[in-house]
Amino acid sequence: MTTDLLDRIQSPADVRRLTRGQLDTLAGELRSFVLDSVSRTGGHLSSNLGTVELTIALHHVFDTPHDRIVWDVGHQTYPHKILTGRRDAMATLRQAGGISGFPKRSESEYDAFGTAHSSTSISAALGMAVASRNAGVKRKHIAVIGDGAMTAGMAFEALNNGGVTPDIDLLVILNDNDMSISPPVGALNRYLTRLMSGSFYAAARNMGKAVLQHMPSPVLEIARRVENHAKGMVGPATLFEEMGFHYFGPIDGHDLDALLPTLQNLRNQTGPLFLHVVTRKGQGYKLAEADPVLYHGPGKFDPAVGIRPASKPARQTFTQVFGNWLCDMGAADARLVGVTPAMREGSGLVEFEKRFPGRYFDVGIAEQHAVTFAAGLACEGQKPVVAIYSTFLQRAYDQLIHDVALQNLDVTFALDRAGLVGADGATHAGNYDIAFTRCIPNMVVATPSDEAECRLLLSTCYQHPGPATVRYPRGSGAGVAAGDGLATVPLGKAVLRREGGKVALLVFGTLLPAAMAAAQALDATVLDMRFVKPIDREAILRAAAAHAALVTVEEGCIMGGAGSAVGEVLGEAGVVLPLLQLGLPDRFIDHGDQATLLAGLGLDATGIERAIRQRFGDLYARPDVAAA
Ligand SMILES: Cc1ncc(C[n+]2csc(CCOP(=O)(O)OP(=O)(O)O)c2C)c(N)n1
Ligand SMILES: CC(=O)[C@@H](O)[C@H](O)COP(=O)(O)O
Numbered sequence: 001m002t003t004d005l006l007d008r009i010q011s012p013a014d015v016r017r018l019t020r021g022q023l024d025t026l027a028g029e030l031r032s033f034v035l036d037s038v039s040r041t042g043g044h045l046s047s048n049l050g051t052v053e054l055t056i057a058l059h060h061v062f063d064t065p066h067d068r069i070v071w072d073v074g075h076q077t078y079p080h081k082i083l084t085g086r087r088d089a090m091a092t093l094r095q096a097g098g099i100s101g102f103p104k105r106s107e108s109e110y111d112a113f114g115t116a117h118s119s120t121s122i123s124a125a126l127g128m129a130v131a132s133r134n135a136g137v138k139r140k141h142i143a144v145i146g147d148g149a150m151t152a153g154m155a156f157e158a159l160n161n162g163g164v165t166p167d168i169d170l171l172v173i174l175n176d177n178d179m180s181i182s183p184p185v186g187a188l189n190r191y192l193t194r195l196m197s198g199s200f201y202a203a204a205r206n207m208g209k210a211v212l213q214h215m216p217s218p219v220l221e222i223a224r225r226v227e228n229h230a231k232g233m234v235g236p237a238t239l240f241e242e243m244g245f246h247y248f249g250p251i252d253g254h255d256l257d258a259l260l261p262t263l264q265n266l267r268n269q270t271g272p273l274f275l276h277v278v279t280r281k282g283q284g285y286k287l288a289e290a291d292p293v294l295y296h297g298p299g300k301f302d303p304a305v306g307i308r309p310a311s312k313p314a315r316q317t318f319t320q321v322f323g324n325w326l327c328d329m330g331a332a333d334a335r336l337v338g339v340t341p342a343m344r345e346g347s348g349l350v351e352f353e354k355r356f357p358g359r360y361f362d363v364g365i366a367e368q369h370a371v372t373f374a375a376g377l378a379c380e381g382q383k384p385v386v387a388i389y390s391t392f393l394q395r396a397y398d399q400l401i402h403d404v405a406l407q408n409l410d411v412t413f414a415l416d417r418a419g420l421v422g423a424d425g426a427t428h429a430g431n432y433d434i435a436f437t438r439c440i441p442n443m444v445v446a447t448p449s450d451e452a453e454c455r456l457l458l459s460t461c462y463q464h465p466g467p468a469t470v471r472y473p474r475g476s477g478a479g480v481a482a483g484d485g486l487a488t489v490p491l492g493k494a495v496l497r498r499e500g501g502k503v504a505l506l507v508f509g510t511l512l513p514a515a516m517a518a519a520q521a522l523d524a525t526v527l528d529m530r531f532v533k534p535i536d537r538e539a540i541l542r543a544a545a546a547h548a549a550l551v552t553v554e555e556g557c558i559m560g561g562a563g564s565a566v567g568e569v570l571g572e573a574g575v576v577l578p579l580l581q582l583g584l585p586d587r588f589i590d591h592g593d594q595a596t597l598l599a600g601l602g603l604d605a606t607g608i609e610r611a612i613r614q615r616f617g618d619l620y621a622r623p624d625v626a627a628a
């Protein structure tokens with residue numbers, strides 16, 4: 001891999017000094033560097049290979065960081081990171097202490113806005129544009145948003161607002177690669193395909209190359225008006241024009257001869273502008289071009305060989321446990337429908353879609369819609385299961401309360417990626433769902449402790465005729481075989497896992513093995529609580545009566561979490577007893593290896609034992625265990 005030119009790039013100012021010919025060389029080197037780098041660290045690949053030319057063109061044409069670029073989702077910003085002084089740090093990408101996989105304001109002045117949850121870029125860039133206008137600052141504000149991210153309501157809320165906001169300098173660039181993580185869905189995708197197809201695309205490409213290149217901007221403005229007028233006569237204006245944006249494109253986002261003159265001309269214009277750029281996910285790496293889904297977010301791999309299936313079967317993940325359960329329950333109950341907001345692979349729905357295509361719904365990146373859509377299904381007697389990452393359910397909180405719970409509708413939520421998620425870091429951590437679901441009336445909140453429990457609690461919550469969540473983490477658990485039954489367990493009843501003295505550990509979820517090991521060392525009692533809501537009041541009060549102290553353990557935020565629920569039970573019953581609540585602290589936790597992060601937070605066996613000894617030293621006076 002040659003990186004002679006890339007080696008000389010310290011900042012975008014260097015990119016701006018390059019000649020036209022050098023920019024092509026830079027694109028080649030940058031693409032090779034991205035591939036090599038991601039193959040060593042893992043991370044998002046396909047999207048980054050697709051934004052190489054666009055990133056170079058943006059930093060070449062615009063005066064970053066004075067001009068603001070807001071990258072939607074931000075999973076496509078590796079070329080941007082490399083050109084903005086973080087090339088060496090790419091070796092630390094998504095690892096503890098290393099750089100984030102997403103834009104982060106604290107990481108670089110070139111990261112104008114922190115992203116990772118999709119479809120926020122237009123709102124943020126619009127806010128910046130209005131602030132600049134109000135302050136009299138001349139500056140460009142650019143939102144780069146993918147076709148997948150464009151499907152979210154929030155993107156349209158921002159267009160709706162931006163299209164009529166006077167005197168703003170806002171450029172929305174739609175990076176249309178005709179892919180979300182999986183193939184894109186919905187009417188917008190169909191519309192964009194129509195825009196890209198046929199003579200319109202060809203004519204627009206020519207316009208990008210030939211016309212825009214040579215026109216001074218006042219002439220360009222007239223040309224644009226004439227063009228829009230002509231479009232009005234021969235066919236409807238684009239959706240984006242109807243929303244108040246000046247629409248340009250589509251142009252080829254891998255062709256610097258199209259990108260550079262177009263951006264140069266747009267730089268000289270103001271107003272709400274919309275540029276439609278067409279790219280290919282995985283561009284330049286044949287294997288990723290052929291299978292952009294597989295290469296969306298791979299682990300480490302050898303680029304010469306590509307991703308190979310693991311030689312020995314890995315332990316089953318919770319996602320697989322859920323996917324299998326969904327197929328089995330779907331076969332047993334024709335009323336079951338599966339809903340995903342654009343996370344088919346990540347949520348384990350690939351097989352379900354194959355087997356039950358008529359009962360599978362990918363609604364796009366539209367979490368709010370997914371939840372209310374499920375509510376509607378439930379109103380008419382279907383039994384929806386919404387498979388959603390804990391972190392993405394945050395976006396649909398009002399829908400959860402107002403549309404589902406308030407009407408006590410029968411919707412089951414399978415909350416994947418609950419707790420720490422590892423490499424994606426704080427933006428994707430599912431740390432809050434216990435706290436934010438348990439306070440909603442009518443909700444059942446289940447926290448399975450292993451794979452078999454996960455299946456049991458999924459069935460139990462599914463059969464419960466009201467709203468329920470079942471949360472489970474990224475990756476695998478204790479390795480307990482999940483089986484293939486569809487048995488249920490009593491709602492709100494805990495299970496005694498170990499009997500001991502002095503202290504009782506009340507465990508909510510997959511930290512159970514760590515808690516069991518700590519309890520072994522302490523000769524403590526362990527209850528697998530199974531449910532945060534309804535909570536097993538009798539079990540808690542029995543444990544309180546029989547022990548000198550209680551300890552709650554959960555992989556969720558301590559504030560308002562399951563431990564708080566136990567505290568409420570004790571308080572209501574007037575029981576005064578020491579209660580130690582172990583869980584996630586009141587701060588955002590950055591990326592890193594999941595197990596290492598948990599250990600660092602004292603949520604492994606050693607940490608749990610240490611915390612209990614520290615807090616209840618009088619009960620466990622052991623000189624051989626050093627206080628940390
Ligand atoms: C609110 C939210 N929901 C889901 C996701 C998961 N997600 C990350 S990237 C992505 C696909 C985005 O597609 P697009 O915007 O077209 O970008 P591309 O991957 O094609 O580059 C999805 C669904 C997310 N980051 N945020
Ligand atoms: C950018 C984004 O939101 C997704 O690509 C996410 O990184 C996927 O996470 P998992 O790898 O846990 O499915």
Ligand SMILES: [Mg+2]
Nearest residue numbers: 146147148179
């Ligand atoms: Mg896309």
